[in-house]
Amino acid sequence: MNVDHLAGVASRRQWLVGAAAVAGLGAMGFTQAHASDAVRRPKLTLAGPFALVSYPLMRIVDSGALSDVADQVEFTTWKSPDQLRAMAIGQSADFIAVPSNVGANLYNRGVPLKLLDISTWALLWMVSRDKGLRTLADFRGREVVMPFRGDMPDILFQLLAEKQGIKVGTDIKLRYVASPIDAMQLLITRRADHALLAEPAVSMGLRKSQSFPVKVIAPDLYRSVDLQQEWGRVFQRAPRIPQAGVAALKSVHTDAKLLARFEQEHAKALLWCQAHPEECGQMAARHVSMLTPEGVADALAATRSTMTLVSAAQARPDLEFFYQQLLDRQPGLVGGKLPAGDYYG
Amino acid sequence: MTLLRRWLAGIPGYLWSGWGAVASLFLMVALWEELAAVYGPLVLPAPLDAAHTLLGWARRGGELWPTLEITGRRAFLGLGLAVGAGSLLGVVAGVSMTASMMARPWGTVLLGTPPIAWLVLAMLWFGTGDGTPVFTVFIACFPIVFVGGMQGARTLERHWRDLATVFELPWYMRVLDVYLPHVISYLFPAWIVALGSSWKVVVMAELLASDTGVGAQLATTRAQLDMAGTLAWIAAIVLVLLALEYLLLEPIKREIERWREGGGAAVEGGGR
Amino acid sequence: MGPPWKEAGDERATPASGEPALARLGPREVLQDVSLQLQAGNTLALVGPSGSGKSTLLHLCGGLLAVRDGEVENGFARTAMLFQQPSLLPWKTVIDNIALGLKARGVAKAGRMARARSMALAVGLDELALAQFPSQLSGGMQSRAALARALVLEPDLLLLDEPFSALDIGLREQMHRLLLAEQERRQLAVLMITTI
Numbered sequence: 001m002n003v004d005h006l007a008g009v010a011s012r013r014q015w016l017v018g019a020a021a022v023a024g025l026g027a028m029g030f031t032q033a034h035a036s037d038a039v040r041r042p043k044l045t046l047a048g049p050f051a052l053v054s055y056p057l058m059r060i061v062d063s064g065a066l067s068d069v070a071d072q073v074e075f076t077t078w079k080s081p082d083q084l085r086a087m088a089i090g091q092s093a094d095f096i097a098v099p100s101n102v103g104a105n106l107y108n109r110g111v112p113l114k115l116l117d118i119s120t121w122a123l124l125w126m127v128s129r130d131k132g133l134r135t136l137a138d139f140r141g142r143e144v145v146m147p148f149r150g151d152m153p154d155i156l157f158q159l160l161a162e163k164q165g166i167k168v169g170t171d172i173k174l175r176y177v178a179s180p181i182d183a184m185q186l187l188i189t190r191r192a193d194h195a196l197l198a199e200p201a202v203s204m205g206l207r208k209s210q211s212f213p214v215k216v217i218a219p220d221l222y223r224s225v226d227l228q229q230e231w232g233r234v235f236q237r238a239p240r241i242p243q244a245g246v247a248a249l250k251s252v253h254t255d256a257k258l259l260a261r262f263e264q265e266h267a268k269a270l271l272w273c274q275a276h277p278e279e280c281g282q283m284a285a286r287h288v289s290m291l292t293p294e295g296v297a298d299a300l301a302a303t304r305s306t307m308t309l310v311s312a313a314q315a316r317p318d319l320e321f322f323y324q325q326l327l328d329r330q331p332g333l334v335g336g337k338l339p340a341g342d343y344y345g
Numbered sequence: 346m347t348l349l350r351r352w353l354a355g356i357p358g359y360l361w362s363g364w365g366a367v368a369s370l371f372l373m374v375a376l377w378e379e380l381a382a383v384y385g386p387l388v389l390p391a392p393l394d395a396a397h398t399l400l401g402w403a404r405r406g407g408e409l410w411p412t413l414e415i416t417g418r419r420a421f422l423g424l425g426l427a428v429g430a431g432s433l434l435g436v437v438a439g440v441s442m443t444a445s446m447m448a449r450p451w452g453t454v455l456l457g458t459p460p461i462a463w464l465v466l467a468m469l470w471f472g473t474g475d476g477t478p479v480f481t482v483f484i485a486c487f488p489i490v491f492v493g494g495m496q497g498a499r500t501l502e503r504h505w506r507d508l509a510t511v512f513e514l515p516w517y518m519r520v521l522d523v524y525l526p527h528v529i530s531y532l533f534p535a536w537i538v539a540l541g542s543s544w545k546v547v548v549m550a551e552l553l554a555s556d557t558g559v560g561a562q563l564a565t566t567r568a569q570l571d572m573a574g575t576l577a578w579i580a581a582i583v584l585v586l587l588a589l590e591y592l593l594l595e596p597i598k599r600e601i602e603r604w605r606e607g608g609g610a611a612v613e614g615g616g617r
Numbered sequence: 618m619g620p621p622w623k624e625a626g627d628e629r630a631t632p633a634s635g636e637p638a639l640a641r642l643g644p645r646e647v648l649q650d651v652s653l654q655l656q657a658g659n660t661l662a663l664v665g666p667s668g669s670g671k672s673t674l675l676h677l678c679g680g681l682l683a684v685r686d687g688e689v690e691n692g693f694a695r696t697a698m699l700f701q702q703p704s705l706l707p708w709k710t711v712i713d714n715i716a717l718g719l720k721a722r723g724v725a726k727a728g729r730m731a732r733a734r735s736m737a738l739a740v741g742l743d744e745l746a747l748a749q750f751p752s753q754l755s756g757g758m759q760s761r762a763a764l765a766r767a768l769v770l771e772p773d774l775l776l777l778d779e780p781f782s783a784l785d786i787g788l789r790e791q792m793h794r795l796l797l798a799e800q801e802r803r804q805l806a807v808l809m810i811t812t813i
Contacts, residue, residue: 081568089387105570109387149556150565176473176556332569504704507681511698512718512770522717526708604707604750 039255044070047078047087048097050288052199052299052307053120053244055280056269057097058287063272065265069258077288087249088113094252095262099244100319101152101326101333106247107343108335114253114345115312116263118319119270121240122306123198124153124227127187127205130194133224135233136161140171145183145195149176155330156227156241157196163234184208188218196227199303204295228306235321240306242318248345259345267309277301312344319344355596363591370587387572395576402577408562413581416547416558419475423482424543431487431539432532435494445499452495455488460546461553468554478550478558485546486539493535497528533601537594544586657693657773658804662811671810672701672778678808679776693806697772699780703759705751711762712737712747718770736769737762740795757788764792768799777809 044066048054054077060066061075076093078084084102087093088111095116098106103115126133126144133139136157146154154176158168166172175192177183180201186192188209197205202223209218232239246266252258273280277300281293300307312319326333374392381391402409438444463484467477501524509519551560559578566574651674655661663671676682677689679698697718705714712733719729737747740761751759760781767775775796781789799805 081570085387085570089385102570109570109572110385111387148568149561151568178553332565332571332574335570504700504702505706507676507698507700508704508706510681511679511696512721514717514721518721522709522720523706526706530708601708604752 039069039258041070041258043072043074044095044252045093046073046075046095046097047093048075048246049078049099050200050290051097051120051244052123052303053097053246055273055284055296055300056119056266057095057246058283059269059272059280060265062283063269065269066261069261075287091251093249095246095248097244097246099152100242100322103245103247104319104323104339104343105333105335107339108337112250112253113247113343114259115245115247115319115343116259116345117266117309117311118242118245118315119266119309120244120303120307121242121310122226122228122303123241123243124156125197125199125202125302126194126224126227127197127202127221128194128224129187129219129221130224131220131222135164136166136172136225136230137164138225139194140166142194143173143175143192145177145186145192146174147177147180147183147195147197150330152326152333153196153198155326155333156231159325159329160227160230160234180205187221188214190217190219194224200291200295200299203298203302204292207292207295207298223302237318237321240318242310242315242322245312245315253345263309263311270307270309273300274304274307316344351600355600366591387570390573390576394573395580398573399577399580409581412557412559412562413585416478416551416560416582417585419478419551419558420482420543420547422475423479423547424486424539426479426483427486427539427543428490428536430483431490431535432494435491435496435532436498436528438491439495439498445495448491448495452488452492455484456492460485460549464550464553467550473554473556477554478547478560481550482543482546486543489539489542490532490535493532494528497531500531501527530601530605533598537590537598540589540594541586544582548582652687655774655806655808657806658800660800660807660809662809664811667812675776675778675808675810691774693772693774695770695772696774696776697767697770698776699763699767699778701778701780701782703751703756703763703780705759705762705766707751710748710750711742711754714751715747715762715766715769717766722770732769733765736765740765740768741791757784760784760788760792764795768795771803772805773803774806774808777807779810779812782812 046057046061048057054075058075061073064073066073078087078096081102084096084098085106087096088106096113100115100118103113107113107115126139144157146157148154154174157174161168161172168174177186180197183192183195183197184201184205187195187205206221206223208214209221226239228241229239231237231241246262248259248262277297278293280300281291281296284296285291285293320338323334323338327336327338331337377389377392381389386394399409401407438448460481464477464481467480467484471477471480505523505527508514509523514522547558548560548563551558552564553560555561559582563575563578566572566578651670653661663674665671673682675698677684678691679696680689680691705711706717709717712730715737716724716729716733719732724732734747742758742761742765746754746758746762751762754762760783763780781792784792796805796807800807
């Protein structure tokens with residue numbers, strides 16, 4: 001990414017955030033948000049995975065931003081699809097950060113929820129020992145390590161490869177492993193040369209391989225092809241994929257005032273994280289022991305231009321395009337069909 | 346051969362007598378339906394949904410049969426190795442007193458170790474191919490068969506050996522008419538237990554370490570929150586196991602039980 | 618008439634070493650200074666309190682135990698034995714059990730089945746019983762089958778280890794009568810253990 005692009009995107013981002021806030025509020029029928037109008041609740045639970053999308057939520061909890069609408073606000077993580085499902089069905093979470101396809105999947109399976117926004121527009125990068133690889137085509141004849149067989153990154157990779165005329169399986173070989181940690185292991189121990197990973201695993205892995213004692217045995221690893229750029233190139237669209245956002249669950253999704261208030265704070269928290277990557281890193285590491293402050297800070301730096309808050313209604317065209325691509329290849333990922341209108345909050 | 350003839354002849358009557366078992370199964374399904382109505386489709390889909398999904402896979406010629414074939418192949422390979430090695434080694438160990446004493450703790454340790462511990466090792470050695478599930482099944486089933494064989498060889502009672510001596514049975518008659526049937530009467534129940542075990546273990550191994558097979562499909566449906574799909578795969582496995590046990594093994598078991606327990610009241614025939 | 622057989626001299630009968638199944642190790646004197654003679658066509662009864670070694674002596678005579686000291690000479694052409702339990706092979710039908718000894722001798726299937734059937738009828742087992750498994754028969758019928766199994770071999774010496782002790786008086790008398798009839802027919806020598 002060149003600097004001009006960054007600057008242009010930065011100002012565009014600010015416009016987008018502002019527009020989203022206004023548009024979101026407008027869509028909910030309010031021109032001003034009155035803090036005192038929202039009904040006070042005893043407790044609000046925000047849930048999310050280890051990924052970037054959760055950091056603004058952690059910030060909201062730490063800064064006490066929603067203390068005017070709830071006595072107690074807490075953050076909790078979900079680590080597996082079973083946990084996620086349990087939270088979605090039960091009453092244990094109010095706002096939940098999810099990958100965008102998972103949100104659609106839950107909605108299509110009958111979970112009452114509303115997608116509020118998409119905050120993460122870039123997640124996937126190749127990590128490689130070779131410095132000079134620019135596009136997926138450069139990976140011809142090589143083997144790529146892929147965690148989570150059949151999941152969204154796998155499908156996206158195959159989709160982008162095939163749209164460029166690359167045959168997966170013959171031109172590029174895929175080697176499936178159980179988790180990103182296993183993939184990183186293979187890279188570090190030189191048993192593999194290339195892998196597809198998502199942030200913050202990319203940044204954390206790169207950091208680890210450059211730090212002592214791992215760097216003694218590890219080869220030089222580089223952040224390689226940006227899958228978002230590939231997406232933009234292949235589909236002639238903006239280089240961004242609606243990856244993850246926050247959804248409101250049963251207990252809150254009809255409370256329009258609360259949702260508006262939440263979006264306000266969400267936007268602020270996101271801006272804070274981007275402006276203070278080191279502190280954000282430390283905060284995230286406090287909440288989740290597996291994360292390292294430096295790794296998180298790097299991840300935030302890498303996604304500076306692509307972590308922007310866009311309301312679900314505004315993101316709908318991008319979302320539907322994305323969902324359709326997934327539907328064509330692996331319909332189970334989004335629950336078999338495009339979600340109906342009232343999914344988009 | 347008489348056994349085979351009797352088995353074939355007994356099938357119609359046996360199937361007819363299965364009404365009781367079938368009725369019981371339907372009761373289970375009815376209970377499932379009740380719970381599904383209470384909990385909703387996200388926690389427990391209705392049996393009809395699962396059945397619909399399953400039939401869909403079967404009809405399209407899509408995933409069901411190739412997947413079952415892969416899983417079945419692995420299960421039977423592992424089971425076959427376990428049955429072969431376990432029976433042979435078990436009998437050999439049972440014949441020798443020293444070997445018996447030495448082998449007993451091994452049997453206990455192997456039986457007590459959960460297969461999942463072996464799975465981790467297997468993944469390191471065999472990767473994600475066929476090797477991991479086959480190895481895990483072998484390790485899980487081998488001790489069952491081994492202990493059965495050992496017991497069979499060790500308990501050959503004195504008076505049958507005396508019988509063989511007194512009636513001057515040649516060696517092949519000793520083996521075929523006395524030792525073999527006795528040992529098999531201990532091994533056969535062990536084989537049945539091993540069969541059930543093999544299916545459970547193979548699905549578990551595939552769930553965690555494989556890209557293909559029923560277990561891998563279970564992992565996918567779970568990740569995609571597809572409850573109906575998950576239950577459909579489970580139902581597929583259970584149905585296969587039921588079919589194997591009740592169509593194939595139960596008649597053989599009953600035939601063997603006939604001479605073991607004296608099936609029914611003692612008969613006081615004529616001639617007094 | 619076969620030559621008499623005897624065992625003479627100081628004899629100690631112990632479980633032979635090398636029998637791994639027996640737990641008794643070390644010499645436990647069961648018999649000492651025993652000798653007997655039995656001639657063809659005669660009946661010899663071993664009577665005594667339990668634990669006096671009758672069964673051991675019988676097993677020695679049947680060649681099931683090795684003699685420590687002394688000798689056992691068995692000049693009879695064919696010996697058969699009946700144990701305290703019928704010891705029929707549970708996985709074979711009754712008729713197959715009866716024909717067992719004949720099969721060991723190599724008699725063809727048709728022949729041995731016919732002989733087994735006629736002997737079974739002689740001891741009072743009907744066709745239905747013959748087709749069943751031993752566990753489906755009563756104790757009395759199992760004993761009869763065991764007797765048939767021994768007699769069908771047309772032995773010259775029959776060793777009996779209290780085989781009819783579990784039967785009621787009437788049945789026991791029936792068995793004894795069968796034996797007597799057989800003896801009359803063929804000069805059968807009988808060595809038997811009995812408690813009365």
